[in-house]
Amino acid sequence: MRATDLSELAAFDAVARHRSFRRAAEERGVTASALSHAVSNLEARVGIRLLNRTTRSVNLTDAGAMLLSQLSPAFGDIGSAVDALNQFRDTPFGKVRINAPNSVAPFVFRSVMAPLMARNPKLELEIVATDRLVDIVDEGFDAGIRLGESLREGMTAVKIKPLLRFAVVGSARYFERHPMVKSPEDLRNHVCIRNIYPSGAPYPWEFSQAGRIIEFEPTGPLSLDDHELMVEAALSEVGLAYVWEERARPHIADGRLVECLASWSAPMEWLYLYYPTRKFMSAGLRAVIEALRV
Template structure:
């Protein structure tokens, strides 16, 4: 029979193997990084085999560690599912749900949901990582992610969630003092535009639609940023036009520091999904999150 200490060591091993990081494993386990390191050292001493290659900058599995992780992963999933099945005997779900969501939209999609879910489910914990980096939710140990439909792979289950997101093209009154307000997306070629770069280096194209017509514009300008907050700030300062989520620019628009243009060319984004691996059990906690996001 496996003792509690051994189960704890194996859980720590699985967390480090998933995240390739002692620090991230410690955050997931709710313990210190030194405690995780101690658990791994005890496990390696007990089995007599090195499970990780460690350097000051990286952690990777040895061949033995890869074999153990491959065998251990399904067993841990079965145990989590067994514990989650107890939710049918409770009034509300318990456990932790780990979500990944693009940083650019996180506040507007998750803000209302967080309060709703946590108040309704006192035994539930949410761990949310907001990043515009492309994330493999399986490799990085997430229960689910949020992404636009065109970026989803075919081997996931995707649930459409409610969205009132749309882009806005904005510029300052000072910027428009010497330039005409664009009337169609094609007019943007004559304007100075602030471009957005994803962590991968991919540049965001400005996309528009109206009356069944779709227009993609590759804009130009001297400034490229990886933060929509900085884009709004630069637009307020008159650097150029910014193409950001409507809610991101709303305070500056309301205060008159930014003016909107091409509004009729910026429809609502309808393809926002919460997704998770098709082979993953949908826990009661994840179902609570899905219901709140769809509401």
Template sequence: MAKIALNAESDLSMIENSELAELAAFTAVATHRSFRKAAIERGTSASAVSHAIRSLEGRVGVRLFHRTTRNVSLTDAGQMLFARLGPALTDMREAVDELNSWRDTPFGTVRLNVPNTIARFVLGDTIEKLLKANPGLRLEIVATDRRVDIVEEGFDAGIRFGERLSQDMVAVRIRSGLRFAVVGSPAYFENRVAPITPHELRDHVCIRYAFPGGTLLNWAFTKDGESVQVEVDGPLTVDNQEMLVDAAVRGLGLAYVWEQRAEPGLQDGKLVRCLDEWCPVDDDLFLYFPSRRHQTAGLRAVIDALKA
């Protein structure tokens, strides 16, 4: 195996800014096995990350990655470097973050993954207050209904309903009492009788919601200990909650949405509810993050704001 030769002079040069950035890029690629995902974590382009890796390999004179059109893997030299650099860079980040204890407010960047269906309602007011109270804090929010591995994709934390999380995650409850609602326009119900039970939805036109990847959302109901999941049907399928509500307002069918998203239409009479007693309080909402990762001052500020 080729050796990476570093003398005392080159050891000192390794801490120069550009070279430190190369090492940080190397660690990101080694962690994710992807230049694209490393670029997302680093807040830069995949081409910039690739350039940093080529520069690092040229400087040390050793290939660090095997690259194909589909895969990225570490060479033996790359594995050795990654094993040494990972803990070192973590220590450096934690040391810099500890400077927050000397400041009135935290600084740094926090990356959050949030379901698109609820992002605006959960974060809207919180973001404004959080950033005003912490001028040194930067937030990067990715709102998607795609199931995301927050560690693999470089997020500091994510937000989910009360789903089962892996044991290496810490979950903090940030919202309780969430409900879904089945809504339709008054025009839709002019010539139709509102369903009394979920089983009657087979006689109604429903607007279907598709997750990224194409999976359709089944409508879930509970009453008196009975749980029902209905695979609804209708001519319209959308992957956007705003379009879903808009289509219901236009009388194109019934929609199954988080009730806060339907609230404006319910208040102004453009929407009416049905099957209300079959829509109990849903799962709580949690912010979660890796238990083994250092919790930065910025993330602590986000957690405190969302809990409040």
């Protein structure tokens, strides 16, 4: 097989997996037009349409689906063979793409990135932080980070640092005008900032004490999906915020924010790094896992 043939097949494989020329181009480090040209050349050479393209979508034809089903394992074997060369290098080589929620990414990586990159100078680490629900396989990530270890079939989860918990906070000046919150029931008499997912769906505030768990659903006028914005809103005396304690800790330390309901603190939450269960794990991903795991 000519090198150009393999390049065209690789271009098709990337576009077919992502159902997007743009995302495939980002994965391969080329332009979308270059990928489009390569796929068109492949279709012309085999004499069969492999992709149905519109301005908004890319879908596989039956022939394209059959080709992808046979190409993916082959390219996986090629990638494994190339990555196996890492055993002859001093450190892992190549790119590792990680997806992480924006709300927790700083806590996970802030003390890890510098030593990880120093130990592995040939490793290229790409971290995409977003609270949007991401399918790591479809979007070309090697691994993702999430709360909890409940995963779909074919995924492996590894417990990672740190152990996190939520805290309810309000500004010191807010509490000059409002009574201190002593129990979750008291929250009904306060302005509370609603936590929402990027989809707009709300998630409740959860508290635990002596085995008793209480869920509270705020009904305040402000809804936010970003913990940094929640902290800023609390600092601005908009109301009470339910945020990762790590986010609020500097402001609690300097007295600008006051934590309440500490004895009713939310349960501790472990984070997990998850990745497709596969026969061969890249040396780069293995290095990332070892740096993050508990």
